[in-house]
Each structure stands twice: as C-alpha cells, then as structure tokens.
Amino acid sequence: MxxxxxxxxxxxxxxxxxxxxxxxxxxxxxxxxxxxxxxxxxxxxxxxxxxxxxxxxxxxxxxxxxxRLTVGETYFLRHPAQLEVLMSKVLPSLAQPGAPIRVLCAGCSTGEEPYSIALLCREQGKVDPSQLRVLGIDVNPRAIAHARNARYSPWSLRSVPQALRERWFQRSSEGFFLRPALRDQVLFEERNLLEDAPAFWAPASFHVILCRNVMLYFPAEVTRKIIARMSQALVPGGYLFLGPSETLRGISEDFELLRSADAFYYRRKAPAPAATVAEPVSTPVPATVKAPVRQPPPMQEGLDALLPLLDAERYAEAWARLDALPQAALPQGQLLRAVLHLNAGRFAEAEHAGQQLLSMRDTEASAHFLLGVCLEHSGDEAGARNRYAAAARADPTFALSHLRAGTLARRAGNVAEARVALRMALSLLPQEKPLRLTLFGGGFGRHGLMQVGLRELQACTEVP
Ligand SMILES: C[S@@+](CC[C@H](N)C(=O)[O-])C[C@H]1O[C@@H](n2cnc3c(N)ncnc32)[C@H](O)[C@@H]1O
Structure with a gap:
C-alpha cells in the first residue's frame, strides 16, 4: 500500500x-x-x-x-486463409443435424470479423446458416454500438470483392449498410475479457472462439488467464483462432496446433479422439507463430526489419521501431510512415506524407498509389483512378496500380479500359516486388491478388 x-x-x-x-x-x-x-x-x-x-x-x-485506449483496427475478410479453413473444414466438422454451432468472436471491435463469418457461411453454403450462432464481444462500448449499427466505410470493405459488396451491403451516401439478413444473425455484447464471469465462460459454451489480434497488447500472465478461461468454455475438441502473430507457446498446454494451407489454428485437446479436420503440426513450429505473444520476430537490418511486423499487422511496434532507425528520415522510411498512418486510418496524415513523397524519384509511384487509397477512402473513386493511373505511368511495372485502376474503371462502367489494366496487372503480378505486396496488398498475398484480378476480369466479361 x-x-x-x-x-x-x-x-x-x-x-x-x-x-x-x-x-x-x-x-x-x-x-x-x-x-x-x-x-x-x-x-x-x-x-x-x-x-x-x-x-x-x-x-x-x-x-x-x-x-480511448483500445486499438480497434479490423476489416471484413481479414486473414482470409483462416476464414477459409473455418468455413471449409472446421464448421462442417462441427455440424450436427438441428444442433447450433456457437462461435464467439472475442475482441470483435466494430463487428467486421463476426459479420464476415456470417457472410461467408451464407456464400459458401457448407453449413446451414440457421445453425450458426455468432456472438461478438468487446470491451469498447463505442465499437459495440458501431457493430450493432452495421454501417461501414469503403475502407472496412477494402478486401470484399465487388460481387459480395453488392449482395450483402446497401450503399448510401452515409456508407455501406449491411443487409438485415446478415446483421440479424450476429449478436453483440459489451464485455471485458478480464472480468470473472463464470456463467458466460461456463464449460462447453462455444464450439469455436476467435480471439485474433487482441492479446498482442496483454502481458503473458493475463493472456494465460484468458486462454485458460476460453479453454474451459470450449467444447472438448473445440477450436481457437488467434491472430497470425500470436501463439500459445508458453501460454497453454490445453491445445494442439493445426495447420491447413497457410492458416494456423488450435484445437482443444480432448480426452477421447476428436474428429480430425487437419493434421496436427509437428516440429518445427512455423515461423509466423514461433515467437511468444508480444515478442517481435527476428530483426533484420534497417527498414527491411519492419516488413515482418507489417505483414503481421503489428503496426504499433513497426511505428516504434521505425522511429528508432536512422533510415526513418529517408524517402523509403517516410513511405513506411505514410503506410502506417494509412493502416491506422489516419488518412489526413497519410495524404500529407504522400504529397511530400510525390517529388522524390524513388517513391513517386508509391506516393501516387497511397494518395489513390486515401481518395478511395473518401469516396472519390474517379480521383483515385487518376492517381492509380499516375502510379502506373511513374512505374509501368507496378502491378497493384494496374489492378486498382482496372477495378475502379470496371466499377465506373469503362469495361474496355478495365480489361486492359486488369490484363496488365495479371501479367505483372507474378513479378510484383514483395515490398509493394506488403505495403499495398491489403493483406492478400500474391496468389490472393491474382485471384482478385481474375475475378475482376471475369466480371468485365459478364457486363453486357
Ligand atoms: C485490433 S482489434 C481486433 C479485431 C478483430 N478481432 C480482428 O482481428 O480484426 C482488438 C480489439 O480487442 C478489444 N479488446 C482489447 N482489450 C479487451 C478486453 N480486455 N476485453 C475485451 N475486448 C478487448 C479492443 O477493444 C479491440 O476492439
């Protein structure tokens, strides 16, 4: 005392x-x-x-x-490889005729994650949507109110393909409203993960828990306590999804680590053998989940060292490290800072930094691209298209700028221009620089971006 x-x-x-x-x-x-x-x-x-x-x-x-203190960064269809395994393997393995499948999104922020699950369930049809019960909880009351309201900015929908936007959202001057059929399928509750609530965490309450990008900010002993609570609240053999840079190593022995394609996730160990949906991972543990929670990935020299942090969406750490590097003042360092502003939703700062970088040869194309993203966010798609075109002029090998320009041209009804740009994007994407994929790929890898480009091109042919 x-x-x-x-x-x-x-x-x-x-x-x-x-x-x-x-x-x-x-x-x-x-x-x-x-x-x-x-x-x-x-x-x-x-x-x-x-x-x-x-x-x-x-x-x-x-x-x-x-x-004021929580970090609510999120967006629809985030970490698509995990959502894919959830939809194609995990949920179907849990489905039993007439029985509900209970999914908890712990730390759901403004609702994009639980709504993504409801949306994919409807789209993919592998589980009866009426069996799915999705609950989102978060300690931030404003985030929960936003989630219930279900109105989103184009930035939240940045990874949602056009066809899905059209099917599941209603666009108005105020943003994108999720259609009631989806909105009503997800419930939200204000709740602090640290609070003792034995009734809420009662044994076998959930089949799947997603707690992604939440415990990054917690000390290990807090994480341990919360994971123990979640373990108990899962059915034996139930599943836990953490963010790609989080791990249970040194935190809990209750789970086995599973891998499917690019996704890592956990299954609660069951006394009796549980239905197998993926092979348990034996050593070596994959690089993305090797480090204990909060421990940064191995550092490389200079600015390159920040890229794994960006890939893992650990923006606050990337920011702190960037500030400490002598290269921070160089144009590439300023570009990284601008991208970090962008990812944190600080568009005015990102735009300001982008304007300054336009005059520098090394960063001109990236600066145009960045300014294009800011304009897209503000709803100015025509302006954004001009910026992407300028990025492609400054560096004709910049596949992502062709991809965005083509996507926006198609949306504006200019199919001929869209086709040219999208074909260009598809021919350049296999060689696109990894740095650009990290900075501007929106969390999609090369393969994911190729899929996006192909879908867009196909949509061009569907236009009469
Ligand atoms: C970065 S967001 C992650 C959102 C989503 N899970 C995703 O991956 O896109 C982290 C969320 O965790 C919530 N959070 C932080 N501490 C929490 C706590 N003690 N209890 C419940 N939620 C918490 C924050 O309010 C924030 O909305």
Whole structure:
C-alpha cells in the first residue's frame, strides 16, 4: 500500500489500466498516457481520480477509458486463409443435424470479423446458416454500438470483392449498410475479457472462439488467464483462432496446433479422439507463430526489419521501431510512415506524407498509389483512378496500380479500359516486388491478388 502510494500518479494509472483492461505499456510508452490522465483527472485532481478508478463507482469511467485506449483496427475478410479453413473444414466438422454451432468472436471491435463469418457461411453454403450462432464481444462500448449499427466505410470493405459488396451491403451516401439478413444473425455484447464471469465462460459454451489480434497488447500472465478461461468454455475438441502473430507457446498446454494451407489454428485437446479436420503440426513450429505473444520476430537490418511486423499487422511496434532507425528520415522510411498512418486510418496524415513523397524519384509511384487509397477512402473513386493511373505511368511495372485502376474503371462502367489494366496487372503480378505486396496488398498475398484480378476480369466479361 505504502509502495503503491509512493509511486507517481502516472505509474499508478498505468498499473490500474493493465489490471482492469489488460493493456500493457512499456515505460517508454508511458508519456503517451500522460495527457489522457491530465484530461480525465482535471475535475477532481489526480488523487481523487485514482481513488475513483479504484472504487466500485468507476464503471462509467472505465468504459470511457476503454473507448480511448483500445486499438480497434479490423476489416471484413481479414486473414482470409483462416476464414477459409473455418468455413471449409472446421464448421462442417462441427455440424450436427438441428444442433447450433456457437462461435464467439472475442475482441470483435466494430463487428467486421463476426459479420464476415456470417457472410461467408451464407456464400459458401457448407453449413446451414440457421445453425450458426455468432456472438461478438468487446470491451469498447463505442465499437459495440458501431457493430450493432452495421454501417461501414469503403475502407472496412477494402478486401470484399465487388460481387459480395453488392449482395450483402446497401450503399448510401452515409456508407455501406449491411443487409438485415446478415446483421440479424450476429449478436453483440459489451464485455471485458478480464472480468470473472463464470456463467458466460461456463464449460462447453462455444464450439469455436476467435480471439485474433487482441492479446498482442496483454502481458503473458493475463493472456494465460484468458486462454485458460476460453479453454474451459470450449467444447472438448473445440477450436481457437488467434491472430497470425500470436501463439500459445508458453501460454497453454490445453491445445494442439493445426495447420491447413497457410492458416494456423488450435484445437482443444480432448480426452477421447476428436474428429480430425487437419493434421496436427509437428516440429518445427512455423515461423509466423514461433515467437511468444508480444515478442517481435527476428530483426533484420534497417527498414527491411519492419516488413515482418507489417505483414503481421503489428503496426504499433513497426511505428516504434521505425522511429528508432536512422533510415526513418529517408524517402523509403517516410513511405513506411505514410503506410502506417494509412493502416491506422489516419488518412489526413497519410495524404500529407504522400504529397511530400510525390517529388522524390524513388517513391513517386508509391506516393501516387497511397494518395489513390486515401481518395478511395473518401469516396472519390474517379480521383483515385487518376492517381492509380499516375502510379502506373511513374512505374509501368507496378502491378497493384494496374489492378486498382482496372477495378475502379470496371466499377465506373469503362469495361474496355478495365480489361486492359486488369490484363496488365495479371501479367505483372507474378513479378510484383514483395515490398509493394506488403505495403499495398491489403493483406492478400500474391496468389490472393491474382485471384482478385481474375475475378475482376471475369466480371468485365459478364457486363453486357
Ligand atoms: C485490433 S482489434 C481486433 C479485431 C478483430 N478481432 C480482428 O482481428 O480484426 C482488438 C480489439 O480487442 C478489444 N479488446 C482489447 N482489450 C479487451 C478486453 N480486455 N476485453 C475485451 N475486448 C478487448 C479492443 O477493444 C479491440 O476492439
């Protein structure tokens, strides 16, 4: 107690945040929280505020802090290889006539992940959608309200093919509204993963839990506690999906690691043999899941070292490391910074950085592309198309700029132009630079982008 009181108010605030929300901050990040502490404590003083946070009357304040402190980055059809295995193997293996399949998305943010599952279930028809029960939970009340409202920006739909957009969303001047048939299939609940809630986590409550890109920010002991709770709440032989850069190594012995194509996931060990849907992975453990949670992948020299972090969507870490590199001031470093702004949804900053990079020979094509993405986000598809065309002029081998230009030309009804651009994209994609795929591929690999290009080209021929 005496020790706690002798620590600075900021240190005590940070300890309370970790204890209540699980969010861990390294000492070098503490300064980022100081303005928030000043703001929130202005009316009652630091000591009064810290006492409030410790008291039973603090519920509303913790909800407000959850809104300010959590990182909600998400989008539809994220980590497609995992969704593919979920749809094609895991859910069909769990289906029994008339029995529900219960799926929990823990840390669902604004709802894109649970809705993606409902959408794919309808699209692929391997499981009866009426059997599927999807529940999304998140500690951030604003995210849950957004999820229930089901209105999304083009940025959230950046990985959704055109045909699916048209089938499942209604476009209006305010954004894309998910159609009620899907919206009503998913339930949402505000819930803190750290809170003891024995009834919610009762044994065998769920067949599948997705907790992707949530525990990256938690210390290992918090992760251990939450995983133990999830393990108990899964049916024996139930499945757990973590984000591609998260792992249970050193966290839990309750699960076996499975692999299917490019996806890694876990199955709760069952006393009796469970239905096999994929081969358990023996050593060596794949590189993407080797490192313990929060431990960065092995570093390479210079800016290249940031690429694995970008691939794993660990943007905050990439940002911190970029700042520490001497190359950060070079055009390529500035380009990385601009892409990090983009991925965090800070479009004004990304646009500003993109404008500055236009005049530099090494980054001109990428800068045009980046500005095109910003324009797409703001709904200006014609402007974006011009930018992608400019990117292709600056570097004619830039496959992704042909791909985006072709996609937008088709959407605008200019099928002839779309065909030329898409054919160009398909011929160039096999050689597209890995750096560009990482920076601008939207999480699709080379193969995924080829599929997107082929689908777009096919859609051109379908237009009368
Ligand atoms: C980066 S988003 C991941 C969204 C989604 N799972 C995905 O992969 O696209 C992380 C989410 O975890 C939520 N979160 C963080 N701490 C949490 C906690 N203690 N309890 C419940 N949700 C939490 C955040 O509010 C945020 O919406």
């Amino acid at each position: 005496t020790e706690a009181l002798s620590r600075s108010p900021l240190a005590r605030f940070i300890a309370l945040v970790e204890q209540r929300l699980g969010l861990h901050y390294e000492p070098e990040q503490w300064g980022e929280l100081a303005p928030l502490l000043f703001e929130r404590s202005a009316s009652r003083g630091m000591e009064g505020y810290l006492s409030l946070l410790n008291s039973t009357a603090s519920e509303a304040e913790w909800r407000a802090l959850a809104e």
